[in-house]
Amino acid sequence: MITYFPPGIVHVFGIYSALFFSIFASIFSFFSLTYSLNGRLGGALTFLTILLSTLLLASTTILLASGNPAGNANVPAVSAAFMVLLRTLGVSILPPRGDLSGIREAVGSIVLSVGAGSLWLAFDPLRFPVAVSAALLLSWPFLVDGINAFADKVFQKGALAAGARDLAPAALTAIGRAGDIVIDKTALMSGPDLMVTNVMAFDNEPRTLLAVAASAEAQSSHPVALALRQLASQWRVPLKTPDRFEPTHGIGVVALLGGQTVVIGTTELLKQLKIDSFTADAIARSLEADGKTVLRVAVGGRVVGVLGLEGTLRQDAGAAGMAMRAEGLTPWLFTNDGSKTRMALADMLGLECPDETQTATTAQAASALVSGNGTSLFLTLSQDRSSLELYACTSKALNSADEPHPIAVSNTDDIGAFPALKALAMRREVLAGRARKLIVGLWVLGGLCGASTVVPVHATPLLFGVCLVILLGFARVGIGGRQIGRL
Numbered sequence: 001m002i003t004y005f006p007p008g009i010v011h012v013f014g015i016y017s018a019l020f021f022s023i024f025a026s027i028f029s030f031f032s033l034t035y036s037l038n039g040r041l042g043g044a045l046t047f048l049t050i051l052l053s054t055l056l057l058a059s060t061t062i063l064l065a066s067g068n069p070a071g072n073a074n075v076p077a078v079s080a081a082f083m084v085l086l087r088t089l090g091v092s093i094l095p096p097r098g099d100l101s102g103i104r105e106a107v108g109s110i111v112l113s114v115g116a117g118s119l120w121l122a123f124d125p126l127r128f129p130v131a132v133s134a135a136l137l138l139s140w141p142f143l144v145d146g147i148n149a150f151a152d153k154v155f156q157k158g159a160l161a162a163g164a165r166d167l168a169p170a171a172l173t174a175i176g177r178a179g180d181i182v183i184d185k186t187a188l189m190s191g192p193d194l195m196v197t198n199v200m201a202f203d204n205e206p207r208t209l210l211a212v213a214a215s216a217e218a219q220s221s222h223p224v225a226l227a228l229r230q231l232a233s234q235w236r237v238p239l240k241t242p243d244r245f246e247p248t249h250g251i252g253v254v255a256l257l258g259g260q261t262v263v264i265g266t267t268e269l270l271k272q273l274k275i276d277s278f279t280a281d282a283i284a285r286s287l288e289a290d291g292k293t294v295l296r297v298a299v300g301g302r303v304v305g306v307l308g309l310e311g312t313l314r315q316d317a318g319a320a321g322m323a324m325r326a327e328g329l330t331p332w333l334f335t336n337d338g339s340k341t342r343m344a345l346a347d348m349l350g351l352e353c354p355d356e357t358q359t360a361t362t363a364q365a366a367s368a369l370v371s372g373n374g375t376s377l378f379l380t381l382s383q384d385r386s387s388l389e390l391y392a393c394t395s396k397a398l399n400s401a402d403e404p405h406p407i408a409v410s411n412t413d414d415i416g417a418f419p420a421l422k423a424l425a426m427r428r429e430v431l432a433g434r435a436r437k438l439i440v441g442l443w444v445l446g447g448l449c450g451a452s453t454v455v456p457v458h459a460t461p462l463l464f465g466v467c468l469v470i471l472l473g474f475a476r477v478g479i480g481g482r483q484i485g486r487l
Contacts, residue, residue: 042096042145046361048106056080056133063129072130079133079457086142086464093468094146097169105141105440109447112139116451127453134457139447143467144436148173151432154475159424164417165406171407172223174375174392176425181324184380185335187415188317188349194227198308199286204388207237209305214299215240216255216262224264224295227309239298240426251336252295263298266336270296270303280306281338288340291348313349316416321350323419327426334378379418387412390421435474439467 056076063073113136120131140297149169156167168174201209214232215226218241232239244256252265254273272279277296280303284294287308294349295307315319321331333351336341346353375392382389389406410417444462449455 031264042091042098042102044098045102045106045141045145046087046091052110052136053080053083056083056136059129072126073391073458075130076133079137080455082137082460083140086140086460089143089464091145094143094150094471096145097149098145098151099170099173100145100148102141102145105144105443109136109139109141109443112444112447112451130457131451131453134450134453134455135447136450137457137460138455138463139443141440141443143471144440144462147436147439147471149431150471151428151435155424155428159408159421165411165423166406166409168405168407171390171392172425172428174407175377175390175422176429178375178377179328179330180376180394181329181418182332182334182376182378183351183415184322184378185333185337185345186381187379188313188333188345189381190265190312190314194223194293194309194311196227196231196256196307196309197292198306198372199484200230200308201281201305203304206305207235208358209297210235211237211239212257212262212299212304213264213295213307216242216245216257217253218242219245220253222247223311224293228307243280259342260300264307266294266295267338268336270298273298273301275301275303277303284308284338285340288338289344291341293335293337293341314415316414318349320415320419323416324422325350327419327422329377329419329422336460352463356433379415385427388415388417390418431474431477435471439470442467442470 001071035446037197057080060073060075060077060080063076117132118126121127124339152169152172155172159167159172169443179412186469196210199206199210209231210228212230214225214237217228218239240257242255242257242262243259248254248265248269251272252263252269254269255262255264263275267277267281275297275298280296283306284296287294287306291310293309293311295309296303297305297307324331331344331351333342333349333353335345342353346350378391378393381387388410390408390410392407393404408421410462420436442463446455446460450457
């Protein structure tokens, strides 16, 4: 015959000994939970744990007062002590991150215990408190909301050792679940240097057009400005300092030079300023077809010429795009160049090109457009141009006033790091999912055994330890996996 109540309890308070000891243990655990790492994250499961443990303690009081056998009546109180003690230990070992609440698993545990109690009330009411307590305790998801955080921590160590740095806490989860990545053109270039290849003036000599454009960009440190000033130096073209300079992010600049407004930028900028660029657009199409960046130059509200620029693409840019596709990411090109330039570069590199209706002024906006309601990534060159930054973006993020922060930064500006990071994230997603399913399965099995009174409540710490061993085993598999290679 199974022992429903652990032997060896000192009966200091008579039949109420187990109740008092459980109350003391629960109060200590409540206090510990208050100062644990739980806080706001994991609060839902912790609150439910405290609520149920309080009900279990009250149940023992009622059962003892009504004359039920102490052996069975004390089981709910002991279960309450185990419940809060193990939850305290769980949030200390695996601090929850907040993306997995565990409420669904907890509700399943409650349903199982209620069902078991209903059956025992019909067949053997004396075993009712034992079955309910054991079913609830042995199936309770003590660790479920900390599994993802634990998996990320394990795989982040591998990612950092392999060459990534500054990974956000949930970076691998976001990378693993993303299906699209928008790649800024700057991440595809071998360096910041651009070269002016075409200076096409409509009414004046090319030297005059170059002088106007380079003078308007005299106060800018943008690669386009540097390229214009470099060519002006080679042609020995004298430059002037603009009276006013207003850069427009991603699409050009507006400057006041010699009392006239000079605009240098894309078709989008000219449209915003209501400047007709039909003639320039017709000339620019041939340059854009070659993948060049084409800028229109307007003086006094009239387009006077076109500038063509090009940079050097990375040799591995096309291979990186194919590697991302192999890992389940659809790579999209982001550039503020004209549609012909975008299409030419996308075809050259094997990337997807957003439709005309999906054009955006920032890479964040482009990421939200291609992701729909899901999560996408966008990759860009850092401001100091020494590394690449990866951001997670959703449509909701665009409405946030907070400054976006990268979820991952590479040690170098090598674009080949991120396909490997995606592979690492996918491996983490698979292993964490398998570990979670196995542990939840053990909890369900434990709950069924408890509901049938085959396994006593004091076997719960053993089940808790088995779950920890399983997680450590999956962690060793993850760290030792061949897919964690050099980024």
